[in-house]
Amino acid sequence: MNVGILGATGYTGIELIRILSKHPNAKITYLSSKHFESQLISEVYPGLDGYCDLILEGDDFKKAVATCDIIFSTLPHELTFEIGKMVVDAGKRLIDLGSAFRFDDFNVFKNWYGSNDDIEYDKFNKVYGLTELNREKIKNAQIVGNPGCYPTSVILALAPVLKNRVVTDKNIIIDSKSGVSGAGHEPKFSNLYSECNENTKPYNVAKHRHIPEIEQELSKIMQEEVKIVFTPHLVPMTRGILSTIYCNLKSDITLKEVYDLYQEFYKNDYFIKILKPRKYPSTKSVAGSNFCQIGFEMDEHTNTLIIMSVIDNLMKGASGQAVQNMNLMFGLPENKGLDIIRIFP
Ligand SMILES: NC(=O)c1ccc[n+]([C@@H]2O[C@H](COP(=O)([O-])OP(=O)(O)OC[C@H]3O[C@@H](n4cnc5c(N)ncnc54)[C@H](OP(=O)(O)O)[C@@H]3O)[C@@H](O)[C@H]2O)c1
Numbered sequence: 001m002n003v004g005i006l007g008a009t010g011y012t013g014i015e016l017i018r019i020l021s022k023h024p025n026a027k028i029t030y031l032s033s034k035h036f037e038s039q040l041i042s043e044v045y046p047g048l049d050g051y052c053d054l055i056l057e058g059d060d061f062k063k064a065v066a067t068c069d070i071i072f073s074t075l076p077h078e079l080t081f082e083i084g085k086m087v088v089d090a091g092k093r094l095i096d097l098g099s100a101f102r103f104d105d106f107n108v109f110k111n112w113y114g115s116n117d118d119i120e121y122d123k124f125n126k127v128y129g130l131t132e133l134n135r136e137k138i139k140n141a142q143i144v145g146n147p148g149c150y151p152t153s154v155i156l157a158l159a160p161v162l163k164n165r166v167v168t169d170k171n172i173i174i175d176s177k178s179g180v181s182g183a184g185h186e187p188k189f190s191n192l193y194s195e196c197n198e199n200t201k202p203y204n205v206a207k208h209r210h211i212p213e214i215e216q217e218l219s220k221i222m223q224e225e226v227k228i229v230f231t232p233h234l235v236p237m238t239r240g241i242l243s244t245i246y247c248n249l250k251s252d253i254t255l256k257e258v259y260d261l262y263q264e265f266y267k268n269d270y271f272i273k274i275l276k277p278r279k280y281p282s283t284k285s286v287a288g289s290n291f292c293q294i295g296f297e298m299d300e301h302t303n304t305l306i307i308m309s310v311i312d313n314l315m316k317g318a319s320g321q322a323v324q325n326m327n328l329m330f331g332l333p334e335n336k337g338l339d340i341i342r343i344f345p
Helices: 011-020 061-067 077-090 106-113 131-140 149-163 210-222 255-265 315-329
Strands: 002-006 027-032 070-073 093-096 126-128 143-145 171-178 227-234 241-248 272-274 292-299 304-311
Touching (some): 077 143, 126 131, 149 171, 149 315
Parallel strands (some): 002 070, 272 292
16 A cells, blocks of 8 residues: 655654555655655665655645555644545545544644634544554544554553443543653754753643543543543653553452453453563563553552553554554554564663
8 A cells, every 4th residue: 555654754754664664565655844855764864775765745745645545644733634634535544643633522622732723523534543442443434543642551551440440530640751752853942952861850730732632532431521630751761651540449359350350351452461460561661662561559558559551652652553553444464564572672
């Protein structure tokens, strides 16, 4: 299939190229960039020399839609909405790595993203692309709103206990830590080496844009309104997310029973690894791979279950999951082109 990547030079775009240039069923035929238009992608990123040597085109998105079977967009939402309309008109398919198509209610999107767009949001045949939870719908979707990185780590970690209703809380406390690549390649003062190295800092406390996305999906899983207290932190590493989540349990359920419940819930999911009780995950265990590892501990003093999940934000948190979704949409095995062992150390 012919694949186009719009916004190919950013961190998620370049990760898509890393995966798709070795994918046996995909042929990258269109790449776009604003800053690097007319240059070879392998000149901008010399590590791609011999793997992907296409010229970066500008914003002729009509051409991209006309010539590709599937488009990946990493662009700002205003542009992605336009591309979404073109994709619908042309009967093609789109996976958006941004936030444009993640929401059920357009007003929620507008409130949190400050958008002035006025579009017929409900008319898009779109699916929230958390693969393990929406597999059947993704197969037939025309547009997939690929989840955010924090939401992927949090929703996968909480789905089994919410679905089985073994927690008492509907206000859940989540503490997440992300590597600096989560912010993309646009330069910002707060992401300078001298400000991130040997430093750890919370940011957007209680107001991060991933809050409504997480609450939307957790509420659907539990079938009642779930709210979260969410504190993200920037930590001095390039890739990786660790989410630590605290839940009060309903009854005297044991750690072994929690483990069995997770094993059962994810028994058919190649990319989800449930750790034995009292084994804790670390970001290095999944770096460069599409896996999510989930571990647990029980604080018996307060009857609190502590769930810890790790992903690589650019893989399962973005481009890896996007390719996992593409595989489903085109009837391919879910792990095609994605069976990559993590990089260590
Ligand atoms: N980074 C992560 O870990 C991660 C994880 C999950 C989801 N996401 C989401 O995925 C999206 C992309 O993230 P990223 O980290 O890849 O961002 P990024 O590194 O900043 O890359 C953004 C890309 O979009 C292009 N672009 C930006 N504004 C444009 C414009 N006005 N016209 C044309 N092209 C434009 C840039 O092109 P040029 O720079 O070449 O001009 C670049 O290729 C964001 O919505 C982000 O929230 C990111």
